[in-house]
Amino acid sequence: MVLGSVVLLALATAVPGSPSFVTVVSNTGERRIPVRVDVTEGPMIPAGLFLSALGGSASSDGVWADVKLGSASFRFLIGATVLLRGDRIYPLAAPARTHHDSLFLPLQFASETLPLLHGDRFRYDVARARLSDRGVVRTVVSPNAAKRAGKASVRRVTIDPGHGGRDPGNLGKYLPRGVNEKHVNLQVGLLLRDELEARGIKVTMTRTRDTLIDLGRRGSYCSDDCDLFVSLHVNSLPARTGYTNVRGFETYFLAEARTEDAARVARMENEAVRFDPPDATLPDADGIDFILKDLQLNEHLREAARAAELIQEELDKVHSGPNRGVKQAGLMVLNTARRPALLVEMGYATNREDARIMYEPASQRRLAKAMADAIERYVDEYGRRTGDTQATGSRGSPDDK
Numbered sequence: 001m002v003l004g005s006v007v008l009l010a011l012a013t014a015v016p017g018s019p020s021f022v023t024v025v026s027n028t029g030e031r032r033i034p035v036r037v038d039v040t041e042g043p044m045i046p047a048g049l050f051l052s053a054l055g056g057s058a059s060s061d062g063v064w065a066d067v068k069l070g071s072a073s074f075r076f077l078i079g080a081t082v083l084l085r086g087d088r089i090y091p092l093a094a095p096a097r098t099h100h101d102s103l104f105l106p107l108q109f110a111s112e113t114l115p116l117l118h119g120d121r122f123r124y125d126v127a128r129a130r131l132s133d134r135g136v137v138r139t140v141v142s143p144n145a146a147k148r149a150g151k152a153s154v155r156r157v158t159i160d161p162g163h164g165g166r167d168p169g170n171l172g173k174y175l176p177r178g179v180n181e182k183h184v185n186l187q188v189g190l191l192l193r194d195e196l197e198a199r200g201i202k203v204t205m206t207r208t209r210d211t212l213i214d215l216g217r218r219g220s221y222c223s224d225d226c227d228l229f230v231s232l233h234v235n236s237l238p239a240r241t242g243y244t245n246v247r248g249f250e251t252y253f254l255a256e257a258r259t260e261d262a263a264r265v266a267r268m269e270n271e272a273v274r275f276d277p278p279d280a281t282l283p284d285a286d287g288i289d290f291i292l293k294d295l296q297l298n299e300h301l302r303e304a305a306r307a308a309e310l311i312q313e314e315l316d317k318v319h320s321g322p323n324r325g326v327k328q329a330g331l332m333v334l335n336t337a338r339r340p341a342l343l344v345e346m347g348y349a350t351n352r353e354d355a356r357i358m359y360e361p362a363s364q365r366r367l368a369k370a371m372a373d374a375i376e377r378y379v380d381e382y383g384r385r386t387g388d389t390q391a392t393g394s395r396g397s398p399d400d401k
Contacts, residue, residue, distance in 0.1 A: 018043040019129035022110055024053040026133040035107060035129075041094040043107035050110065054133055058103055063309055063326060065096050065103055072118070076105065077305050080328060083109070085117060089302050155379045156202040158222035160231040160333065161189035162343075165212030170236040170268075173244070174355035181234040181349060182210065184358045188346065188368055189232050195372035201379065219336030227379050228307055229341035230371070231333050234358060235265065236350045247351035250324035251311045252343040253304035254334040265329055265345065303340035307378040311344055314374040318366040321347055321354050344371065 021032040022045060031053040036044045047058045047067065056069040065076040075084035076096035083090040090113065094106040110131050114122040123132045162185045163169035169181025186207065193203045206213050206221045222229035235250075237243040252265070308326040316323045324345075334341040346367060347354030357363040 018107065021129065022050070022107070023128070023130045024050065024133065025130060026054060028055075036104060038094070038097065041097065041106070044094070044097065044104040045107055045110060047103040047105050050105065060098065060103055062098070067105075080305070082301060083113060084302050155200070156204065156226050157196060157375055157379075158204045158206065158226050158229045159189045159192055160206040160218050160221070160229065161185035162231055162233040162333070164207050164210055167212055170234060170349055172234065172349035172355060173236070174352045175349050175359055179359060184234050184346075185232045186210065188358070188364050191365055191368035192232070192371055195368050196375060199372065199376050201376065215332055216336055218333050219338065219341065222337050222339045222341070226339050227382070228375060229334070229337040229339055230375070231341070231343040233343060233345050235345040235348045236268070237348065244350055244352065247348050247354040248322035248324040249312070249315050249319050249347055250327050250345050251308040252327050252329050252331060252334070252345070253301065253308050254328070254331060254341060259327070300340040303382065304342055306381075307340060307374070308342050310374040310377050311342065311371060314370040314377075315367065318370045319347070319357060321351070321357070
């Protein structure tokens with residue numbers, strides 16, 4: 001499953017000296033668009049005013065922001081430093097944001113992205129903060145679209161029940177006595193395997209029993225014939241005032257953490273590395289560089305984000321806790337995968353109701369079915385987008401080392 005080539009945009013955007021306005025010049029005249037400087041993200045422009053000056057439009061569902069200029073479409077994952085253009089993914093210096101129901105785009109979209117991708121139409125004068133629009137954006141066809149059309153692909157997913165063996169995961173304040181996170185992850189993982197196989201999707205398990213798989217090896221179970229890597233986990237919070245009231249489910253893909261809570265989850269899950277043998281090969285999770293240095297992984301970011309969105313959507317139908325959304329963090333287990341990869345936190349073991357949902361057999365089956373629904377939607381949707389013909393098969397051989 002190969003996407004189009006990745007083009008890296010310039011990542012430098014300086015806040016000092018940022019213009020107060022950007023002037024948009026088109027055949028309808030000139031319009032001055034105010035620039036809002038975010039203390040953490042840098043200069044941003046209001047999407048509504050900016051796109052109106054260019055005859056474009058924007059819409060958002062709270063997760064994705066879709067921008068249209070003529071026949072060209074751009075997708076921003078809100079809060080993530082990426083721009084999607086057809087089959088290509090472009091890292092950005094700052095993410096798109098919403099503020100009081102208004103969408104803001106990084107100034108870089110006007111000053112660098114549009115002139116780079118559509119130099120036949122747009123010119124940007126840095127000294128004058130002036131964007132000139134000279135025509136209509138032409139549709140860009142992915143160079144790999146023809147190669148993918150009609151290409152048969154076997155649907156295969158790797159399920160990784162987190163922790164295991166001497167690594168119990170979190171001890172689960174409200175899980176039954178003797179039940180730890182590792183047990184819940186495995187139970188739901190096996191149910192998810194059965195659900196997927198019943199739908200004709202091949203499954204590889206990183207483990208099918210209570211055994212420890214090195215953190216640095218888990219991602220390798222999702223190799224070239226694998227469409228998606230899904231790691232299952234149980235969240236928890238350290239003891240503090242009111243900590244047992246926090247509940248809900250969230251799905252992560254690999255990128256630099258944007259919130260302190262996402263960073264906390266990454267630290268908690270990455271602590272599992274202490275159970276690996278001394279000679280284990282460990283992934284590097286130091287900052288965003290570990291993504292941008294690997295273009296293949298960067299290509300899969302778009303697919304992982306979409307699959308995470310579907311997981312959240314389906315779990316929301318069966319989980320009584322709040323939908324905590326799609327998040328990003330530097331998770332080691334995802335860094336080792338070279339395919340689209342997700343980590344699902346199914347709930348908080350430090351919350352009584354969430355814990356019940358995760359250990360009761362009927363609730364486990366509902367969680368597994370919901371995630372299977374999402375994964376099936378993802379692989380089918382990907383096939384329709386790329387023109388791939390999906391094939392079905394039987395169970396992959398688990399590694400029970």
